[in-house]
Amino acid sequence: MAFSQIPSVYLAFARTSFQMRMQYRVANLAGLTTNFFFLVVQIFVYTGFYAAAREPQPLSLTDIRTYVVLCQSFLMLMPLWGGRSEIAETVKDGSVALQLVKPVDFQAYWFADALGTAFYYLLMRSLPTFWLGKLIFGAVFPQQLDIGIAFAVSMLLAICLSIAITVSVRSVAFWTLDATGVNYIAHTVITFFSGLLVPISLWPEWVARIARWLPFEGLIDIPFSIYLGTLTGVDIWLAIGKQVVWTLVFIGIGRVLITRGFSRLVIQGG
Amino acid sequence: MIEVRNLSKSFKIYHHRKGFWGTFANLFSRKHRIVQAVDNVSFTVTRGEMVGYLGPNGAGKSTTIKMLTGILVPSSGSVTVNGYIPHRQRKENAKRIGVVFGQRSHLWFDLPVQESFELLRRIYRIPQEQYRRNVAMFDELLELGAFFQTPVRQLSLGQRMRADIGAALLHNPDVLFLDEPTIGLDVVAKSRIRQFIAQINTERQVTVVLTTHDLDDVEKLCNRVILIDDARLLFDGELATLRRMLSKERLLSVDYAEDYPDVRVPHAQITHREGTRVQYRFSPEKIRAAELIGTILQKFRIVDIAVQEPDIEELIKTVYEDNLILRKTSKII
Numbered sequence: 001m002a003f004s005q006i007p008s009v010y011l012a013f014a015r016t017s018f019q020m021r022m023q024y025r026v027a028n029l030a031g032l033t034t035n036f037f038f039l040v041v042q043i044f045v046y047t048g049f050y051a052a053a054r055e056p057q058p059l060s061l062t063d064i065r066t067y068v069v070l071c072q073s074f075l076m077l078m079p080l081w082g083g084r085s086e087i088a089e090t091v092k093d094g095s096v097a098l099q100l101v102k103p104v105d106f107q108a109y110w111f112a113d114a115l116g117t118a119f120y121y122l123l124m125r126s127l128p129t130f131w132l133g134k135l136i137f138g139a140v141f142p143q144q145l146d147i148g149i150a151f152a153v154s155m156l157l158a159i160c161l162s163i164a165i166t167v168s169v170r171s172v173a174f175w176t177l178d179a180t181g182v183n184y185i186a187h188t189v190i191t192f193f194s195g196l197l198v199p200i201s202l203w204p205e206w207v208a209r210i211a212r213w214l215p216f217e218g219l220i221d222i223p224f225s226i227y228l229g230t231l232t233g234v235d236i237w238l239a240i241g242k243q244v245v246w247t248l249v250f251i252g253i254g255r256v257l258i259t260r261g262f263s264r265l266v267i268q269g270g
Numbered sequence: 271m272i273e274v275r276n277l278s279k280s281f282k283i284y285h286h287r288k289g290f291w292g293t294f295a296n297l298f299s300r301k302h303r304i305v306q307a308v309d310n311v312s313f314t315v316t317r318g319e320m321v322g323y324l325g326p327n328g329a330g331k332s333t334t335i336k337m338l339t340g341i342l343v344p345s346s347g348s349v350t351v352n353g354y355i356p357h358r359q360r361k362e363n364a365k366r367i368g369v370v371f372g373q374r375s376h377l378w379f380d381l382p383v384q385e386s387f388e389l390l391r392r393i394y395r396i397p398q399e400q401y402r403r404n405v406a407m408f409d410e411l412l413e414l415g416a417f418f419q420t421p422v423r424q425l426s427l428g429q430r431m432r433a434d435i436g437a438a439l440l441h442n443p444d445v446l447f448l449d450e451p452t453i454g455l456d457v458v459a460k461s462r463i464r465q466f467i468a469q470i471n472t473e474r475q476v477t478v479v480l481t482t483h484d485l486d487d488v489e490k491l492c493n494r495v496i497l498i499d500d501a502r503l504l505f506d507g508e509l510a511t512l513r514r515m516l517s518k519e520r521l522l523s524v525d526y527a528e529d530y531p532d533v534r535v536p537h538a539q540i541t542h543r544e545g546t547r548v549q550y551r552f553s554p555e556k557i558r559a560a561e562l563i564g565t566i567l568q569k570f571r572i573v574d575i576a577v578q579e580p581d582i583e584e585l586i587k588t589v590y591e592d593n594l595i596l597r598k599t600s601k602i603i
Contacts, residue, residue, distance in 0.1 A: 009392045016389060020380040023421070086379070097341045098374060103364040104393055266343045266357055 010112040017116030028124050035129050039072040058201045063228050066140050069133030070224045076121040078162035079114045088170040097265050107258050114163040150236050154223040157243040161218050164250035174261025195221030215246035271477045272315040277347035279308040279333050307333040309501035318475040322492035330501045331481040335449050339369050368438035372450035377422045383433045384418045394441035408436040411466050428459035445477045464490045521578040522550040527571040535565050
């Protein structure tokens, strides 16, 4: 892939994906309601849990509320949890082979498409959800500007990591007719170890230790811990470094899977 | 332009055992059989030619097209298009070819046609000037203007096909592959698309390979046909030659002066009778047309008489149904 191609073609793909989502704004309203519903449920659970807790918890109630608001706001930016992908569908039904008649790098195309979608959800889901969360449940902003910037960088990396992981997982469909099982297992494991359900700092030490060795904390726990100020100083840079490394690893895995998948497809037929 | 040498493609089809234990057995050992989709096919297409690639369903047409476009790797034999080996030099090949699959659109489903075209402009890095000229031309010939701003999912089949064909030609490809471009279209839409393809072919010297079931497509567009059946090449040559070779049987239409009760004649079968009009079918090998007409004139008084060749749709249908005749024919070729 020529580097000079990136701005023109792949930016256009991202923009296209954004435009296509814009056509389904009513559906988005329904999605927004769902996000808000989960937000309310989770916050009530935590509030009850904190009221009953005898010992002081590692995160304050305000922090945990903010964490939940962040989760519900930014969840949709990541293709793993956000919306369905037409590209993944074509991999599933084999019609992806038709992509080969276009002079385009398929993985980059998929990436650009997911980024465009993420940008759409940032405007249409993240901002409204966060605004509601702040208004109703008192979610807070980062304490300093540089923390905000570090969060923005980490969040962008989380999205890239999420895309890289999703592309790899969905590419399994090149081999099995029915990738639902693989997706389901991957989905459960990733959701658990990302910290989406419960922040990792609240976990028992030994489970938390496992999570720290896995790539998935880079999706949720790392960016939000930076936001809340739980991670500080050098730890921020280490965490961001981890995200970068894992993103590159999964881009590599995805690349191998896609190349092999296509060559299987062109040898065996769709 | 296109060189195909001893091209073959076989697929492994896995046998799925049925039932509860069968599913288990599938996990450990899977029987498969080899299906030969394309078997030792060779042909050459020169620049600017328009070739009809014909065959019944499952004959191997699409498999061949997929190998020519780089979507499938041949099991053996070789393919070159524009000097490129499609499956090895996929992107280089892709830049020089245009592909339309009648069954599936290459446009972005949720986008207006214009946006899809803009994306293709970027993908193929089409210079602005060329892009503007092509869009103007396609708009004039295919009347894209009426639905240029409409999302593809809202287009009628005919509109979608016109948009798809325009899209495949935006980057001025040297070769255009059309896989059943008129499938499911009405007469008007078909003729518009045929006119367009013919015009592009003459004006730009675009090489066109067309697979179709619709023999009208072939008759209107192609001088040359390649006929395959059961993975093998049966015929490669002019349509007229094919017609001559296959038309072993001819039709004789007679309009009698009276309504004779018995109009049977030896060596000819009555295929159709409507009052004084009778149609016979006969084989020139058994009886020559002149003899047959002579017999009829001796027995009856007639108003009009005409010898016809069966139309090619009928011919090819008999070809497909009667493989034996074809096997012989193919040896003659």
